[in-house]
Amino acid sequence: MSIGRVWKYGDDVNTDVIFPGRYTYQIMEPAEMAKHALEDLDPDFAKNVKPGDVIAAGRNFGCGSSREQAAACLRAAGVQAVIANSFARMYFRNAINLGLAVLQCAEASDAVKAGDEVEIDFAGGRIISGARIFKFFPLPESVIGIIEAGGLIESTKRKLGT
Amino acid sequence: MAKTLTEKILGRKAGREVSAGEVVTVSPDYYLSHDNSAAIIGEFKKLGVARVRAPEKIIIILDHIVPAADEKYAQNHKTIREFAAAQGLSNFFDIQHGVCHQVLSEAGFALPGKLIVGSDSHTTTYGAFGAFAAGIGRTETASIWATDEIWLRVPETLKVEFSGKFQPGVSAKDAILKIIGDNGADRANYEAVEFSGPAAGGFSAASRMTLSNMAAEMGAKNAYFEPDAVTLAWLKGRAKSEYEIVRSDPDAAYEATLQYDLASLEPQIACPHTVDNVKPVREVEGKPFHQALIGTCTNGRLEDLEAAAKILKGRKVHSSVRALILPASRAVYLDAMREGLLEILSEAGCVILNPGCGPCLGAHQGLLAAGEVVVSTSNRNFRGRMGNRDSEIYLASPATAAASALEGKIADPRKYT
Numbered sequence: 001m002s003i004g005r006v007w008k009y010g011d012d013v014n015t016d017v018i019f020p021g022r023y024t025y026q027i028m029e030p031a032e033m034a035k036h037a038l039e040d041l042d043p044d045f046a047k048n049v050k051p052g053d054v055i056a057a058g059r060n061f062g063c064g065s066s067r068e069q070a071a072a073c074l075r076a077a078g079v080q081a082v083i084a085n086s087f088a089r090m091y092f093r094n095a096i097n098l099g100l101a102v103l104q105c106a107e108a109s110d111a112v113k114a115g116d117e118v119e120i121d122f123a124g125g126r127i128i129s130g131a132r133i134f135k136f137f138p139l140p141e142s143v144i145g146i147i148e149a150g151g152l153i154e155s156t157k158r159k160l161g162t
Numbered sequence: 163m164a165k166t167l168t169e170k171i172l173g174r175k176a177g178r179e180v181s182a183g184e185v186v187t188v189s190p191d192y193y194l195s196h197d198n199s200a201a202i203i204g205e206f207k208k209l210g211v212a213r214v215r216a217p218e219k220i221i222i223i224l225d226h227i228v229p230a231a232d233e234k235y236a237q238n239h240k241t242i243r244e245f246a247a248a249q250g251l252s253n254f255f256d257i258q259h260g261v262c263h264q265v266l267s268e269a270g271f272a273l274p275g276k277l278i279v280g281s282d283s284h285t286t287t288y289g290a291f292g293a294f295a296a297g298i299g300r301t302e303t304a305s306i307w308a309t310d311e312i313w314l315r316v317p318e319t320l321k322v323e324f325s326g327k328f329q330p331g332v333s334a335k336d337a338i339l340k341i342i343g344d345n346g347a348d349r350a351n352y353e354a355v356e357f358s359g360p361a362a363g364g365f366s367a368a369s370r371m372t373l374s375n376m377a378a379e380m381g382a383k384n385a386y387f388e389p390d391a392v393t394l395a396w397l398k399g400r401a402k403s404e405y406e407i408v409r410s411d412p413d414a415a416y417e418a419t420l421q422y423d424l425a426s427l428e429p430q431i432a433c434p435h436t437v438d439n440v441k442p443v444r445e446v447e448g449k450p451f452h453q454a455l456i457g458t459c460t461n462g463r464l465e466d467l468e469a470a471a472k473i474l475k476g477r478k479v480h481s482s483v484r485a486l487i488l489p490a491s492r493a494v495y496l497d498a499m500r501e502g503l504l505e506i507l508s509e510a511g512c513v514i515l516n517p518g519c520g521p522c523l524g525a526h527q528g529l530l531a532a533g534e535v536v537v538s539t540s541n542r543n544f545r546g547r548m549g550n551r552d553s554e555i556y557l558a559s560p561a562t563a564a565a566s567a568l569e570g571k572i573a574d575p576r577k578y579t
Contacts, residue, residue, distance in 0.1 A: 012348070012436055016545065016546055016547045017544060020524065020546050021524040022524045022525060022529075022546075022549075024198075024523075025234065025525065039551075040546040040551045041545075060347055060348035064544060066281055066282055066283040066297045066298065066300075067198075068201075068300045068301060086348065088351060089352045089381060090283060090297050090298065093299055094301070097302055097305075098301060143313070152302060153205060153304070153305070156305040156308060160210070162209060162210030162211055
């Protein structure tokens with residue numbers, strides 16, 4: 001378990017503000033992507049984010065485009081997990097396929113404030129913030145195998161025996 | 163047990179009866195990708211296989227930045243062309259064809275009962291013809307190229323029932339904006355949307371594509387019309403393969419049913435910076451703006467250009483506005499040329515762009531400076547999407563965009579009909 005600080009955002013944080021379309025065909029390296037993460041929503045984020053930090057947001061996080069950079073840039077920025085009331089469907093899939101933890105837990109995302117320290121116990125399904133403990137929505141079994149393999153590429157390689 | 167169209171298509175692919183909530187592993191009929199194929203090729207190479215599993219199922223359509231706007235884009239396109247040739251991909255469409263969703267549909271791949279996935283969020287468009295079609299990510303596409311398999315959760319279905327008839331100047335775009343505005347950008351998250359009711363049959367194939375396309379903006383996984391005479395007329399001479407008509411059972415289970423009377427609908431507009439920030443056009447009438455964009459995969463078909471040309475014929479775009487016309491495909495472009503629409507629009511002062519995604523996703527061909535405002539017929543108005551983060555995007559129908567371009571300020575198109 002590692003401790004991270006919370007970056008707090010609202011509902012409908014969309015893929016264009018997480019990773020702007022003007023960069024989608026210009027920037028290919030995850031480390032470069034991280035420098036533009038959340039640029040159009042919070043220009044301070046990319047400058048100040050630290051490995052292990054956590055994003056807490058409202059409903060429909062990641063709505064919009066199918067672009068995977070919106071998950072890749074946060075993972076490359078060192079974000080440990082995104083906790084939200086709910087996730088847009090494609091973002092949820094992309095995050096899992098790229099190994100970014102996405103935790104659906106409205107109680108936690110509503111309760112924590114910007115700058116709070118939180119610990120995530122993935123094995124125990126718990127988000128711990130000070131004295132408060134929140135249980136998060138478990139992932140479907142079918143996708144746990146993908147995460148355990150370290151993302152879809154690794155899981156597919158195992159399946160193909162390559 | 164009674165099933166929805168989605169449950170039937172996914173069940174048939176899974177080889178067993180399935181219900182909403184189950185996860186199935188299925189082999190899609192087709193998988194689409196576009197300029198992002200270069201990134202997919204990069205992921206595919208990590209998988210350690212030399213050949214794609216089912217080359218005939220791969221459809222690649224270059225549309226996002228066409229022709230290439232700079233050498234990076236040019237290199238992307240080159241990588242994709244070389245891969246398509248090396249892998250023997252017969253369904254590769256180079257830069258001259260248009261937006262992937264329009265091109266794939268015109269080429270007869272979007273068929274009733276088919277299961278289509280695409281690494282683009284507006285893949286939902288093919289539901290207009292009774293297919294199950296959902297957007298996926300790039301990494302997933304690479305994996306499908308190698309395995310011909312994907313896991314999908316069987317979605318619940320939200321039914322939208324239409325009744326009544328549009329008043330002049332009101333169209334499918336106004337209907338979908340109203341639905342998204344009333345119900346929110348995540349109302350259909352993870353769900354299928356079924357467009358039905360007594361007025362559903364009255365929507366043209368083009369209008370159905372507008373509705374299925376924009377259902378993605380309410381979070382829908384797939385969004386469809388059940389096949390009918392309009393579908394069959396569109397498919398005639400076009401269908402690429404055999405297909406089977408699939409419809410929902412009359413007593414299938416729906417998560418909810420929403421009802422909309424088209425007769426009482428007035429022109430709608432989505433205000434910055436979310437697609438569900440929708441108001442009647444009359445509430446923002448008079449707002450000055452700088453650019454109109456008429457076209458895209460949402461509203462770049464012949465009926466859309468006709469609606470714009472009807473209003474702009476013999477008139478001039480206001481001197482303070484740049485008006486861009488973006489036909490969804492070369493076929494649309496040719497039809498519009500033959501009908502004289504391009505001449506009308508050009509004489510009115512519009513810029514006719516080549517078919518493709520254009521400025522919609524903010525990469526080229528008419529981006530916005532800080533403080534500028536666009537009235538666009540596209541599908542997204544997120545902050546910064548069409549250029550500077552301090553620009554504003556209003557989403558509306560082709561008629562509203564054309565009427566607004568004429569006046570130099572946001573205008574209700576009904577006075578021109």
